[in-house]
Amino acid sequence: MCGIVGYVGQEQAAPILLDGLKRLEYRGYDSAGVAIYSEKYQKLQVEKAKGRLQVLSDMIRGGEDLDGMVGIGHTRWATHGAPSDVNAHPQVSRSGKIAVVHNGIIENYAELKAFLIEQGVPFTSQTDTEVVAQLIEYFYETDQVDILEAVGRVLRRIEGAYALGILCADKPDQLIAVRKDSPLILGYGKGCSFLASDVTAIIKYTREVGYMDDDELAVLTKDGIQCYNHLMQPIEKEISHVDWEIDAAEKGGYEHFMFKEIMEQPEALRRCIFPRIREGEVYFEDFGLTEEEIRHLKKIYIVACGSSYHVGVVGKYNLERLTRIPVEVALASEFRYMSPIVDERTLVVVISQSGETLDTMAALREAKRLGGRILSIVNVVGSSIARESDQVLYTWAGPEIAVATTKAYSTQMAVVDLLALYFARILGTVEESEYHAVLDEMLLLPGKMEAILSNKDDIQYFASQYFNHDSVFFIGRNVDYALGLEGSLKLKEISYIHSEAYASGELKHGTISLIEDGTLVVALGTYGKLFDKAMANVVEVRSRGADVLALTTENRREDMEKNANAVITIPETHDMLLPSLGVVPLQLFAYYVALMRGCDIDKPRNLAKSVTVE
Ligand code: G6P
Numbered sequence: 001m002c003g004i005v006g007y008v009g010q011e012q013a014a015p016i017l018l019d020g021l022k023r024l025e026y027r028g029y030d031s032a033g034v035a036i037y038s039e040k041y042q043k044l045q046v047e048k049a050k051g052r053l054q055v056l057s058d059m060i061r062g063g064e065d066l067d068g069m070v071g072i073g074h075t076r077w078a079t080h081g082a083p084s085d086v087n088a089h090p091q092v093s094r095s096g097k098i099a100v101v102h103n104g105i106i107e108n109y110a111e112l113k114a115f116l117i118e119q120g121v122p123f124t125s126q127t128d129t130e131v132v133a134q135l136i137e138y139f140y141e142t143d144q145v146d147i148l149e150a151v152g153r154v155l156r157r158i159e160g161a162y163a164l165g166i167l168c169a170d171k172p173d174q175l176i177a178v179r180k181d182s183p184l185i186l187g188y189g190k191g192c193s194f195l196a197s198d199v200t201a202i203i204k205y206t207r208e209v210g211y212m213d214d215d216e217l218a219v220l221t222k223d224g225i226q227c228y229n230h231l232m233q234p235i236e237k238e239i240s241h242v243d244w245e246i247d248a249a250e251k252g253g254y255e256h257f258m259f260k261e262i263m264e265q266p267e268a269l270r271r272c273i274f275p276r277i278r279e280g281e282v283y284f285e286d287f288g289l290t291e292e293e294i295r296h297l298k299k300i301y302i303v304a305c306g307s308s309y310h311v312g313v314v315g316k317y318n319l320e321r322l323t324r325i326p327v328e329v330a331l332a333s334e335f336r337y338m339s340p341i342v343d344e345r346t347l348v349v350v351i352s353q354s355g356e357t358l359d360t361m362a363a364l365r366e367a368k369r370l371g372g373r374i375l376s377i378v379n380v381v382g383s384s385i386a387r388e389s390d391q392v393l394y395t396w397a398g399p400e401i402a403v404a405t406t407k408a409y410s411t412q413m414a415v416v417d418l419l420a421l422y423f424a425r426i427l428g429t430v431e432e433s434e435y436h437a438v439l440d441e442m443l444l445l446p447g448k449m450e451a452i453l454s455n456k457d458d459i460q461y462f463a464s465q466y467f468n469h470d471s472v473f474f475i476g477r478n479v480d481y482a483l484g485l486e487g488s489l490k491l492k493e494i495s496y497i498h499s500e501a502y503a504s505g506e507l508k509h510g511t512i513s514l515i516e517d518g519t520l521v522v523a524l525g526t527y528g529k530l531f532d533k534a535m536a537n538v539v540e541v542r543s544r545g546a547d548v549l550a551l552t553t554e555n556r557r558e559d560m561e562k563n564a565n566a567v568i569t570i571p572e573t574h575d576m577l578l579p580s581l582g583v584v585p586l587q588l589f590a591y592y593v594a595l596m597r598g599c600d601i602d603k604p605r606n607l608a609k610s611v612t613v614e
Helices: 013-027 053-059 109-118 129-142 147-155 257-263 265-276 291-296 306-323 358-369 384-388 407-427 432-454 456-466 479-495 504-509 528-542 554-561 575-596
Strands: 003-008 031-038 043-050 070-076 098-106 160-168 175-180 185-188 193-196 208-211 216-221 224-228 299-304 327-331 346-352 373-378 391-394 471-476 498-503 520-525 547-553 566-570
Touching: 003 013, 003 098, 003 160, 003 175, 003 216, 013 031, 013 053, 013 070, 013 193, 031 053, 031 098, 043 053, 070 098, 070 160, 098 129, 109 129, 129 147, 129 160, 147 160, 147 175, 147 216, 175 193, 185 224, 193 216, 257 265, 257 575, 265 407, 265 432, 291 407, 299 306, 299 358, 306 327, 306 346, 306 407, 306 479, 306 575, 346 358, 346 407, 358 373, 358 384, 373 384, 373 407, 407 432, 407 575, 432 456, 432 575, 456 547, 456 566, 456 575, 471 479, 471 504, 471 528, 479 498, 479 520, 479 575, 498 504, 504 528, 520 528, 520 575, 528 547, 528 554, 547 554, 547 575, 554 566, 566 575
Parallel strands: 299 327, 299 346, 346 373, 373 391, 471 498, 471 520, 520 547, 547 566
Antiparallel strands: 003 070, 003 193, 031 043, 031 070, 098 160, 160 175, 175 216, 185 193, 185 208, 216 224
């Protein structure tokens, strides 16, 4: 949440900052701002605007209006203080000398603010971030220390999560970066340096990046970056090379990132699955758990948020089915408050696209504290969750920009399925024939997905029939229920239609009272073993007036058509893999419905892709 970018170099900073912010808009988009040190005026120039980045960009003519070769920028997802020009970042100290951009929350800001007000410091915004800018200046002026020391003193007093970019007019050749529990990366360019919330913001300028760790501070100049630990001792930062192409983070002719990412799924799956199947066996390079450790496991916990949690719900069915190890799935935001039973024989599988979700991170730390073994499934290489886990399996989906996840979900699911097979093979809990049947089908998934995508016009047609409903129910059993959770989330998050997913068997326990003439029910009936029951539920809701859009496999189309109003099909596959295919039409359905309703698909209201606050 909130995107930060900083540049110090030999070119005009403002256009570079705006370009970086454009790529970070998925992190927040209620207001944006930049602070540049202007050589002409010999002071900081700060420009901020409520609304999308474009408003700011138009205001400063794409950055042209601001001279200066050092600056910081921010795109905001409001926490403290409503979205407004004043609350937008950068926040500046009272003299205008110190500007700060921040991602995270300063938990003790009220107490610090009260102290500063007592000292006569006036505040202009409602943000927690202004406290940081004012407090730096307070120490800088009152204690007459240099800017680094002033920042150090502030760090010893603030509590909470933060990634900070700091610019001081008295040191116009440098930027200061600090991080604790919020992501921040450093970019090493030729004659320039960068800081950013994530790689996408700076990939156009450099591929050499360093990942800041908690409690580290960095000083960036055009000639290089010096990092320090919490004791302000200089440290060497490992530089990593980012090898994906810039196109991966661009729309490439598509109207929306979400659509592009839906269409990229077959390729993402190939990248994720193919290298992990060798000679008919699942293969994980450098897998940290030994066979003995796997045999020793007595429980698996899956912990995640949002769509990643939904992958966990499917994962539970598949892992338990194949490994016979009990699997518990927990929402990361609940995990640490529910006395979880975790010990050294528990494997905690943490799933996260961004690798930065604060609740997921907190759950990971709690699980670690309790002695659990942490295996994470993460998309963003070098992210905090990846780095704090005992073992990481990357999804290799490539950068995902749209707030609503698609290709990350599909690849996460593939990794969980591979993991289930890998464990089951070692534990001897899967029949040889089933093991190979699933693996063979996994190799066919990308092609089958392509077939679904090539029929996207059908889904667009169904969307045109149903886009004006204002309430939708997704129903299904077993993996179809798990799939419904994701289908329903996709629809509601981007189209703003009220939507809920239910296990079909629960209908009679309350929900059916909501079904009336014309209510849209999306009935998921891909799971062959329970097809008759799915059908019975279709009949039940239809007889109460529901309009039923059903999803099933190709060979059951005719049966389903007897009762549903409309039917979408997916190719046959192994039971375990049905959600991997089934999710694609549901993503497309959500996309087209949102498109027809004129919604801002890539940036749905109130949401952010990377949720770095609790
Ligand atoms: C946000 C995103 C979701 C995502 C969830 C968890 O809510 O909009 O798409 O599933 O965070 O994020 P993570 O990066 O941990 O998978």
